[in-house]
Amino acid sequence: MSREVEGRGELAVVLLSGGLDSAVTLAWMRAQGFRPTAISFDYGQRHRIELDAAARVASSLGVVEHRVVEIDLRAFGGSALTDEIAVPKDRDLAGRDGGTIPITYVPARNTVFLSLALSFAESRGARHLAIGVNVLDYSGYPDCRPEYVECFERLANLATREGALAAAQGRRHFELHAPLARLSKAEIVRLGTELEVDLGLTTSCYDPAPDGVPCRRCDSCLLRARGFAEAGVRDPRVE
């Protein structure tokens, strides 16, 4: 599974969306001995029910602090997650190739989220960041690839006071952890189960009903359903 690291009680800022992957990432960081602090983003997403899920996950797993930051990405437009553009349904995910990026892509979203998480981390004295991206079973987003994660870590150390001071002493200050980077959705479900994450608190749907019931037809619902099925685990969100 994911490479083990020694948390030794160090503070770590974990991006928490309320979805399955970020919840398992938070639990994994805690299991490694980090003291997690969570950051979530209210960016005008259609599926704001996510933020309620993020609060429930943060409370259930135990965090030092859970901060929700507002950003107006909707002002820029251009994504089915923030605009009046229909979320695609019933797509054949097996037939995807790497060159196809879906309309649910939000321009530079993970870069905006990570840069704010970096600012938060530096102001809190945390040198660890964690994000639940993964490249297998991913929806074709470029900012989920390992080379992206590596480049952001390098940037973080060039961009900051703490990074520059450490570099002057030959050390690397910020570390960006992406423990799910090479796991399949089924492996993520199994890891979450092993870590005793209450997966029923998480929500993955891009286009839920007003009461939070998932549509079961968007890419995210389809990937989640396939992951639970392959793991042989019942999804507590779906009765």
Place this chain on the structure above:
Amino acid sequence: MSREVEGRGELAVVLLSGGLDSAVTLAWMRAQGFRPTAISFDYGQRHRIELDAAARVASSLGVVEHRVVEIDLRAFGGSALTDEIAVPKDRDLAGRDGGTIPITYVPARNTVFLSLALSFAESRGARHLAIGVNVLDYSGYPDCRPEYVECFERLANLATREGALAAAQGRRHFELHAPLARLSKAEIVRLGTELEVDLGLTTSCYDPAPDGVPCRRCDSCLLRARGFAEAGVRDPRVE
């Protein structure tokens, strides 16, 4: 002076703070043939008079659009520019060494700004970004160095749909221009004068009076005064 580039009427997103450097950057991009669109940030800065200056500069130089994005960096704390921490005055700037980063440093500020500018650029179909950072006469901020600018450009191309699609065809999509990177403040003043920028519209003070009158004692006022003096140009902001 700055390396010439061919704008050919292409759209370019320029970070505009209302200060001297970003105004000259905007004018330079226009002079290269780009169609500039400006983005400014309301991040809880003490010197919000900057945003009025940014609007005046955008209007005076002519932009396709001027967007002001709110971000709550103040929530994170840790800087004299956003917190109830005193802005240092009357420092001996000649005595600074590269390892000293002042208390006016805002954690990861340029990374937050550039990531939002990148999201804006991709949503607008712009492939050029410009930022007025410079390494000579700079205040010791790590996110103003050329290696930082280069790393962000690389990240932008890994992070985005347009970047990934271009890379698959062996092309680089996003370009981050930092035309002032290696200019002294005196050279920036001269360049602005040549480009007929109304430098009296710009404001540089970290701690202005409520009516906008600069303090003349913070690092930014001192660097500006020295730049104008060395260029042999009268600062129209100072009577």
